[in-house]
Amino acid sequence: MFRRYTEATMEIGREMTPAETALTPQQIESIRQLRLDFSQLIMHHRFVIDEVLTKISILREESVHTRSYNPIEHISSRVKSPRSLLEKVHRRGLPLDTEIIRREITDIAGIRITCSFIADTYHVLELLIAQNDVRLVEVKDYIAEPKPNGYRSLHAILEVPVFLRSGPTPVICEVQIRTIPMDFWASLEHKIHYKFDGDVPDRLVGELTEAADAASELDRKMERLHSEVREGSVDVDS
Numbered sequence: 001m002f003r004r005y006t007e008a009t010m011e012i013g014r015e016m017t018p019a020e021t022a023l024t025p026q027q028i029e030s031i032r033q034l035r036l037d038f039s040q041l042i043m044h045h046r047f048v049i050d051e052v053l054t055k056i057s058i059l060r061e062e063s064v065h066t067r068s069y070n071p072i073e074h075i076s077s078r079v080k081s082p083r084s085l086l087e088k089v090h091r092r093g094l095p096l097d098t099e100i101i102r103r104e105i106t107d108i109a110g111i112r113i114t115c116s117f118i119a120d121t122y123h124v125l126e127l128l129i130a131q132n133d134v135r136l137v138e139v140k141d142y143i144a145e146p147k148p149n150g151y152r153s154l155h156a157i158l159e160v161p162v163f164l165r166s167g168p169t170p171v172i173c174e175v176q177i178r179t180i181p182m183d184f185w186a187s188l189e190h191k192i193h194y195k196f197d198g199d200v201p202d203r204l205v206g207e208l209t210e211a212a213d214a215a216s217e218l219d220r221k222m223e224r225l226h227s228e229v230r231e232g233s234v235d236v237d238s
């Protein structure tokens with residue numbers, strides 16, 4: 001009952017009456033507090049996205065302005081919905097304690113950066129973590145070590161301060177950096193995974209693995225061509 005009430009009030013934003021729930025006033029008060037803590041948690045993660053997006057767009061605009069090479073093709077971001085955050089909290093067996101959730105669930109704020117070339121993915125991450133208010137918490141390099149299904153991407157957990165009235169507060173943000181072929185593959189794989197509810201038929205699993213190899217080959221080929229052109233070993237007029 002307690003859990004159902006909590007979820008209902010958080011998801012629907014509706015106050016249930018004590019008669020509806022048969023909760024004590026103390027329980028209702030603690031739930032009100034939890035709701036406040038939860039909305040604050042979500043708000044802080046919206047703020048950290050704003051901070052990191054600003055950093056990324058400064059890097060991007062600076063390279064456009066100086067006509068130097070722009071390594072960033074596309075940026076998207078999202079804050080985890082309260083419903084999927086609660087699902088993950090339950091799945092991971094965590095208590096409904098926002099301090100613990102803040103520490104343990106590192107993808108409440110998510111940013112995805114798409115680059116043209118593999119080298120750019122590492123370069124963008126270096127540019128971000130070189131900033132002295134960005135702390136690198138963890139890197140998972142699924143480009144160097146792809147997942148068994150062929151998933152490739154560079155994942156970084158960053159901690160960045162957001163400047164609240166009470167002072168700077170460090171907040172965690174997950175950044176996924178990948179090339180266009182990696183992104184193309186991951187979005188199709190995600191759709192297929194979702195459609196079959198995780199139980200993807202063997203034939204499609206095999207075809208996805210082949211497609212991942214093809215995406216990887218395309219990345220290598222594009223990178224090689226690009227570096228040949230940049231190093232001037234290819235006559236671009238001929």
Ligand code: GTP
Binds near residue numbers: 151187
């Ligand atoms: P969660 O999967 O979020 O519980 O965390 P984790 O610790 O397993 O992190 P991981 O780095 O494996 O993945 C985090 C995110 O990367 C996911 O939420 C997806 O956005 C993406 N991701 C990871 N693996 C895959 C995959 O096989 N296919 C696709 N399409 N996306 C993936």
Ligand code: MG
């Ligand atoms: Mg995972």
